[in-house]
Amino acid sequence: MNGSPPSELDTQIITKNLSFIYESAYKENRGEIDSLLKEKGPSFKDDPKLDKFKALNSIDLSILKGKFIAMVGDTGSGKSTLVRTFNGLIPSFYRGIFFGYVNVLGKDTIQEKVSALSQHVGLVFQNPDNQLVAMTVEREIAFGLENLGMEQSQIREKLTQIMEYLKITHLKDRHPYDLSGGEKQRVAIASILTLEPSVIILDEPTATLDPQAAQSVLNLLKKLNEENKITIIIIEHRLEVILPFCNEIIVMNQGNVLEHGPTQQVLLSSSLQKTGVRIPEYIQMFLQLREKAKYSGTIPTNIDQAVLKLKEWLN
Amino acid sequence: MSQIFIENLSYTYGNDAYALDQVSLIIQKGEMVGIMGRNGAGKSTLIQQLNGLLIPTSGTVFIDGISTEEYDPYELTKKIGIMFQNPEHQLFCSSVEEELDFSLKNLKISKELKTQYKKSTIEKLELQKLLHKSPWNCSGGERKKVSIACVLCRNPDVIVFDEPTLGQDKYGYQILDQILMNAKNENKTTIVVTHNTEFAYTYLDRIIVLERGKILADGPKEKILTNPVILKNGSLVEPQFSLFHKKINSTLSSQDILSSLVSNSRGFNDLTENLLNHIGRHEHL
Numbered sequence A: 001m002n003g004s005p006p007s008e009l010d011t012q013i014i015t016k017n018l019s020f021i022y023e024s025a026y027k028e029n030r031g032e033i034d035s036l037l038k039e040k041g042p043s044f045k046d047d048p049k050l051d052k053f054k055a056l057n058s059i060d061l062s063i064l065k066g067k068f069i070a071m072v073g074d075t076g077s078g079k080s081t082l083v084r085t086f087n088g089l090i091p092s093f094y095r096g097i098f099f100g101y102v103n104v105l106g107k108d109t110i111q112e113k114v115s116a117l118s119q120h121v122g123l124v125f126q127n128p129d130n131q132l133v134a135m136t137v138e139r140e141i142a143f144g145l146e147n148l149g150m151e152q153s154q155i156r157e158k159l160t161q162i163m164e165y166l167k168i169t170h171l172k173d174r175h176p177y178d179l180s181g182g183e184k185q186r187v188a189i190a191s192i193l194t195l196e197p198s199v200i201i202l203d204e205p206t207a208t209l210d211p212q213a214a215q216s217v218l219n220l221l222k223k224l225n226e227e228n229k230i231t232i233i234i235i236e237h238r239l240e241v242i243l244p245f246c247n248e249i250i251v252m253n254q255g256n257v258l259e260h261g262p263t264q265q266v267l268l269s270s271s272l273q274k275t276g277v278r279i280p281e282y283i284q285m286f287l288q289l290r291e292k293a294k295y296s297g298t299i300p301t302n303i304d305q306a307v308l309k310l311k312e313w314l315n
Numbered sequence B: 001m002s003q004i005f006i007e008n009l010s011y012t013y014g015n016d017a018y019a020l021d022q023v024s025l026i027i028q029k030g031e032m033v034g035i036m037g038r039n040g041a042g043k044s045t046l047i048q049q050l051n052g053l054l055i056p057t058s059g060t061v062f063i064d065g066i067s068t069e070e071y072d073p074y075e076l077t078k079k080i081g082i083m084f085q086n087p088e089h090q091l092f093c094s095s096v097e098e099e100l101d102f103s104l105k106n107l108k109i110s111k112e113l114k115t116q117y118k119k120s121t122i123e124k125l126e127l128q129k130l131l132h133k134s135p136w137n138c139s140g141g142e143r144k145k146v147s148i149a150c151v152l153c154r155n156p157d158v159i160v161f162d163e164p165t166l167g168q169d170k171y172g173y174q175i176l177d178q179i180l181m182n183a184k185n186e187n188k189t190t191i192v193v194t195h196n197t198e199f200a201y202t203y204l205d206r207i208i209v210l211e212r213g214k215i216l217a218d219g220p221k222e223k224i225l226t227n228p229v230i231l232k233n234g235s236l237v238e239p240q241f242s243l244f245h246k247k248i249n250s251t252l253s254s255q256d257i258l259s260s261l262v263s264n265s266r267g268f269n270d271l272t273e274n275l276l277n278h279i280g281r282h283e284h285l
Ligand SMILES: Nc1ncnc2c1ncn2[C@@H]1O[C@H](COP(=O)(O)OP(=O)(O)OP(=O)(O)O)[C@@H](O)[C@H]1O
Pocket: A022, A023, A024, A025, A055, A073, A074, A075, A076, A077, A078, A079, A080, A081, A082, A094, A126, B136, B137, B138, B139, B140, B141, B142, B167, B168
């Protein structure tokens, strides 16, 4: 926010003019898309007529090392799609038409293998079922560590630690499929966190975690973020849950990034109001007080702060 | 006769552990019930007993006085509509529209009524744009809506949703609110399994907290979701307004103006109005 612009080294993820059309969207609208291509040539990709087919639409984004980012936006606005470009799942696994450029940790994602990218960018899916592959919970979590070539004794230690923290030790010999929804989610999170990738992305984890488990996962992420400078990106529909933790917000809208900035800046701008993102009621209260009653302090991002700020202001 | 009467219900998935352990429970017609609690507490297992998808290891589940084990499966699944936690366990057709048609297919009602149910469901859930899309190519929130639609279009007596708020934005909440209101107006029973504290506190009435297969607490949301012992043992957190209220009370005397404004408000929206009024009055002095 102040000082010199960030150096290339600090920037972990860069997207330039990134657009994506899922294969199925192309197939359903082949006639229209092909004739646009014929008419416009390569510049068809920026034609507004193509917008309605794009799950991502000209995204320019840069994400700095060590940020804790909340990604919010309407249902279907492109959040899951965007993060799939960060570890190469798009375009490697999800087929479609990919325009533009994504650079992750200095590498062009088109040229990197997903397996190589995944070592640096860990993604916990919106639906943990799509992530679990091993025969037991313990194997599931050990799998990634073994792939990293870590020693057995060290693997043991890490396993014990993370399973204790996420309270899944008692499940270690169970088949991941025979677990409750949130238990699966905990296993999926454990298997990514132990790898300590440079960037950890979680796609709406709190919808399946019980409220206290959600808090302890967020606390652990905050710790990894602060102590090891791991970049955290969390997709979340419930701002009230994520606001106490994040320092930046990305607002997605119809395949676009509407705004990306520090939490305060985004809360004070009008971009959230332009979307279907639900703004927590206490935040709405402070925004109203600013607008109608000359409140000029910052917007609190947790209940303790809200109590303090209101008391201060009324005195 | 109560609509749902669960008596000494225990269930095991075949291992040593009991996912449900001697649960007894009554739910009356027209109630709006939330089921909450720790991951693995038994919530999804419990609701799957209601339409006979899972059969009690011991104990009985009575729906309108008849044990689920004695029901004609058709009658039972017509009565109780369940949306599972994971929509992918429920969706398998190649388009959203086919999915709805499939849900309606074996329903023994007239063709006209089917068409009407389908149309009104599409409108209610705003699915027009998704009809020709494969459910697999939907976003997480879109897919939730589709699986909600598949349950609603059959017009069941009892609506059961397992985690309906996943992927839902403001508009999705409005839709859910509408569905719950309609159910209430029609005196239908609604059961929602959720980890979403604010949602439960805003939209539901009675909260049942499960813990290790047993009922830890059961009562009006205002009592359950503000009780520190229940919250702690049930792995829950307090709703934000109630937390705010407590923190204000614990730091200010009850004579304090802020404290009384907060005590006289039902939520943050109310408080905002009260604050603005208060400030307005003082500016005019
Ligand atoms: N595999 C797919 N094939 C085709 N279209 C898809 C696919 N996945 C998503 N889409 C479409 O792309 C758009 C963006 O979806 P995406 O899953 O990125 O949304 P999202 O922001 O994550 O939404 P939610 O909050 O509901 O999870 C939506 O219109 C969706 O229908």
